[in-house]
Amino acid sequence: MAHDPVPFTPVDEAQIAEAIPAATLVLFRDSAAGPPELLIVERARAMVFAGGALVFPGGRIDPEDYALASVHAPDDDYGAARIAAIRETIEEAGIAVGLSPIPNATQLADLRRGLHAGEPFGALLAGHGLTLDLAALIAFARWRPAHAHMRIFDTLFFLAALPDDAPDPIVDATENSRVFWMSAQGVIDEADAGRAAIIFPTRRNLERLAQFDSFTEAVAHARDHPVTVVTPWVETRDGETLLCIPEGLGYPVTTEAMDAAMRG
Numbered sequence: 001m002a003h004d005p006v007p008f009t010p011v012d013e014a015q016i017a018e019a020i021p022a023a024t025l026v027l028f029r030d031s032a033a034g035p036p037e038l039l040i041v042e043r044a045r046a047m048v049f050a051g052g053a054l055v056f057p058g059g060r061i062d063p064e065d066y067a068l069a070s071v072h073a074p075d076d077d078y079g080a081a082r083i084a085a086i087r088e089t090i091e092e093a094g095i096a097v098g099l100s101p102i103p104n105a106t107q108l109a110d111l112r113r114g115l116h117a118g119e120p121f122g123a124l125l126a127g128h129g130l131t132l133d134l135a136a137l138i139a140f141a142r143w144r145p146a147h148a149h150m151r152i153f154d155t156l157f158f159l160a161a162l163p164d165d166a167p168d169p170i171v172d173a174t175e176n177s178r179v180f181w182m183s184a185q186g187v188i189d190e191a192d193a194g195r196a197a198i199i200f201p202t203r204r205n206l207e208r209l210a211q212f213d214s215f216t217e218a219v220a221h222a223r224d225h226p227v228t229v230v231t232p233w234v235e236t237r238d239g240e241t242l243l244c245i246p247e248g249l250g251y252p253v254t255t256e257a258m259d260a261a262m263r264g
Helices: 013-017 063-072 079-093 105-116 121-127 184-192 200-209 215-224
Strands: 020-029 037-043 058-060 138-143 153-161 176-183 233-237 240-244 255-257
Touching: 020 079, 020 215, 037 079, 037 184, 058 079, 063 079, 063 121, 079 105, 079 153, 079 176, 105 121, 138 200, 138 215, 153 215, 176 184, 184 200
Parallel strands: 020 153
Antiparallel strands: 020 037, 020 058, 037 176, 138 153, 233 240, 240 255
């Protein structure tokens, strides 16, 4: 699957400051046959950002996410982002995490219909007697690129475990064209074989996640590496132009040739 990488052009700090707040969820499912599997969605090819790429479910942090966080998690700096990740995963894949109790199939279908219709998330939760359990989402990473692009996202990544008796994911068939489970290394292998596309931040996080044999290991790693904003930069080494990220943040691979990197 061929994709032309988007050229990197630096932007100034004022443009970075206008980055769109976003959140994404790395959802783990145990696998008896090998390493844990992650919930992956394939972006619709018509989407301006990361069209056709494999990503984790997620999206923008909406004003209501901030409003809900101010009431239910006023002391959590990542409260609105956690709520956005929960909401987006329901919308995109039909799976609920971070709610108490875990909604049954009927409630979940109703939540998803309501969100797709634009109904307030807080009102939908209250109508079903559900509350937020934000501690179920573990902060893992934060990426804020600095390149000339029509959209720059300041994205928080969270880890969570698939709840017991969760349904199979169902693609929303609007922003995404496919949803499935696959190990981190499996997604990387699909990209390397030319059967899938993954953008630079997703690839670096998949490489990081591929180090773990369980959700517990991933959480321990996350707690040993405090969230630090990752802003890639371009550097020339030995005549090769590379897209780079800092060392020491838990990423086993910190450079990629610019002519191979998919920016979005």
